Amino acid sequence: MSPIDIIDIGRNIEIVRQRILSAAKKTGRNPSDIKIVAITKNVDIEKIKQAISCGIDIFGENYIQEAKEKISNLKYQISNIRWHFTGSLQKNKVKYAVHLFDMIETVDNIELAQEIDKRMIDRAMEVLIQVNIGAEKTKSGCSEQDASTLAKEISRLKNISIKGLMTMHPFCQNPEDARPHFKRLFEISKDIEMQDIENVSMKELSMGMSNDFEAAIEEGATFIRIGTAIFGERTAKIKRR
Numbered sequence: 001m002s003p004i005d006i007i008d009i010g011r012n013i014e015i016v017r018q019r020i021l022s023a024a025k026k027t028g029r030n031p032s033d034i035k036i037v038a039i040t041k042n043v044d045i046e047k048i049k050q051a052i053s054c055g056i057d058i059f060g061e062n063y064i065q066e067a068k069e070k071i072s073n074l075k076y077q078i079s080n081i082r083w084h085f086t087g088s089l090q091k092n093k094v095k096y097a098v099h100l101f102d103m104i105e106t107v108d109n110i111e112l113a114q115e116i117d118k119r120m121i122d123r124a125m126e127v128l129i130q131v132n133i134g135a136e137k138t139k140s141g142c143s144e145q146d147a148s149t150l151a152k153e154i155s156r157l158k159n160i161s162i163k164g165l166m167t168m169h170p171f172c173q174n175p176e177d178a179r180p181h182f183k184r185l186f187e188i189s190k191d192i193e194m195q196d197i198e199n200v201s202m203k204e205l206s207m208g209m210s211n212d213f214e215a216a217i218e219e220g221a222t223f224i225r226i227g228t229a230i231f232g233e234r235t236a237k238i239k240r241r
């Protein structure tokens with residue numbers, strides 16, 4: 001690791017924070033309501049530690065195996081870090097996920113929720129319902145129409161606590177093209193909130209990534225999921241562009 005890396009991650013985070021501040025200011029939002037979820041797929045532990053030393057305290061991982069190594073390495077050295085699962089979760093991996101993560105952002109069907117409920121023993125798992133805005137065939141997430149029914153069904157599970165919604169919107173070169181998706185997720189969350197379902201909070205909205213998080217913030221994001229803008233371009237297979 002070269003000293004350049006250290007400076008870069010710190011500087012990148014500073015730039016992201018400045019961008020958050022100006023987007024929040026533009027719409028009169030409190031910047032402290034907007035939290036960075038640093039997405040660390042393919043990012044090594046040293047870089048994660050650098051981000052922690054710059055004050056990042058929420059991380060998102062997409063793969064159980066990769067997360068297991070990193071989290072078991074870091075969890076007991078550094079407290080106060082929260083880990084979000086942001087990948088697509090197979091039912092047979094839930095038994096690992098519940099020990100690793102503080103929140104699962106990608107719950108999109110009742111069977112998955114039931115499995116999480118079954119595997120939680122001493123606490124409730126915080127989850128977001130993932131909605132497939134724009135109904136992209138290649139993306140996971142429940143349909144816009146099903147979100148509220150799914151929230152109701154999941155709300156009956158004792159060991160799950162719904163905190164809001166998440167979307168992995170279609171990639172847009174121009175952030176303005178992503179804005180309608182953000183608006184839509186916000187509307188759906190307000191819809192569900194108005195139904196006042198017991199055990200369902202719509203406080204959190206996880207939307208926006210490196211190239212469009214300002215638009216997401218302007219439309220109500222509380223979690224922005226940032227990979228590239230902090231850690232640089234990914235080289236591996238799951239690169240989105």
Ligand SMILES: *Cc1c(COP(=O)(O)O)cnc(C)c1O
Nearest residue numbers: 039086209210225226227228229
């Ligand atoms: C990779 C990833 C991100 C971050 O994307 P960047 O464009 O690198 O910021 C956000 N959310 C999810 C679910 C991802 O897999």
